[in-house]
Amino acid sequence: MNDTTPQITRDYLVQLEASMSGVRPDVRAEMVAGIREELDGLDAAAAAARIADLGDPTFIAAEAAAATESDPRPSESPTAAPPQPQPAPSRxxxxxxxxxxxxxxxxxxxxxxxxxxxxxxxxxxxxxxxxxxxxxxxxxxxxxxxxxxxxxxxxxxxxxxxxxxxxxxxxxxxxxxxxxxxxxxxxxxxxxxxxxxxxxxxxxx
Amino acid sequence: MTADVGTQLRKGVVEFCVLGLLAREPMYGWQLSEKLVAAQLIASIGTLYPMLSRLRTQGLVTSYDEASASGPVRKYYRLTPQGSSQLETFRLQWEPFAATVFTFVGKDPE
Incomplete structure (x- = not known):
């Protein structure tokens, strides 16, 4: 993104990031970066057409949130050490x-x-x-x-x-x-x- | 059984469809999304990235940055050897599975 980025692109990305607060951070970062790459370098008209194809950012965010709900966190991969049980507090x-x-x-x-x-x-x-x-x-x-x-x-x-x-x-x-x-x-x-x-x-x- | 049948079927196979697409050539996010949305396998790009993240965690897909033909550097996704092997396993099972299901749900010839 630079100063020549069309306003429609800026607005869309701002809206997208704001909508994705409920999405897992690693997925959110990758998705926003991917969409930014896609819009990068497009003029206002081309960006508007691409944005229309991408769809409503709140819908995209809701889909992403739903798709990551059941996923284990990256740190909870099968190879990661299982969390240690908390010792019972002394009575x-x-x-x-x-x-x-x-x-x-x-x-x-x-x-x-x-x-x-x-x-x-x-x-x-x-x-x-x-x-x-x-x-x-x-x-x-x-x-x-x-x-x-x-x-x-x-x-x-x-x-x-x-x-x-x-x-x-x-x-x-x-x-x-x-x-x-x-x-x-x-x-x-x-x-x-x-x-x-x-x-x-x-x-x- | 109350959930939409199409949704349930898509859920079961869409990850293998991503593997199938990446088996042909490495692709970036939008490329994959465009094809999958057009085929109505996903509703939007919002479903794609969590899936790519899952496939990468499972070691089936990997990503790398490369300048695209149109200029900007993009993140491309490609299959790992493990991903290729997983896809092959799915291919071997899909056809007989679909045929079996059809023997139960297919209409009798008139």
Missing amino acids: ALPITAALLIIVGTFVVPIIGPLVGLVLMSFSMAWSRREKIVAWLAPLAVTLILATANAIVIAMQSSPATEARNAVTPGLGLGGWHLIILIPYLVLPIVGVVLFVRASRRNWQA
Whole structure:
């Protein structure tokens, strides 16, 4: 192709290449080169006639895509080495992580589940979304309970109930003691959910 | 059986038709395409190049660049010895095969 190439030829080749994005790269390159050779050197009239013979570029591209669909890739020729099977991912890390989240609080409070959550973050057994939810679930539950507790306490200290509360001081929703129980309730549930989800997927995200 | 009969028949033999054409002389893409489209063996040049790529991968066809009589350098395709042998095998089988099929599907003489 040079500056004297007719516009109709340029347009056709541009259209052809754009239509062939779904065709295997090696076939696409060879076909575009072959058609370019065929149009090279033709004046506008001759090129128009040849283009009419070649046909609609989108049709050519669709035919090429359909004809290469079932072909093995060039690198997958019978002589090429068969792809090595991927080694199964180790299950030790995710299982340890899930178990630490479930029972860690009862063994070493705070540190136990924290180590479990950190191990979970490095494991391939869970998606990024699952990891974020696992980290945020205890915090979200804590926040919700603390807010609910504060609201209940504020209501109990209103003038109408103050006199009664003077006798039996209110502790909201069981007081702040309830929040301390969260690691013992929420984290085991989070751990069990993580364990079940990962085991169903053979410990792969 | 629901697919177009012509399409199924073409699929089975069109690669050997390419080998047959190249057995006569080396040809470039457009030359091959023109003949095959005219004979309604392929719908467009879009079917030809994937086929040439397949035949080359199988070692039946090879390509080389050469200046054509009209000027531009073109990529020509020619048969390899393996391609010639494959074509010969097909020739030996085609005629008796076609005759056999005809004994089943041919109309009885009236």
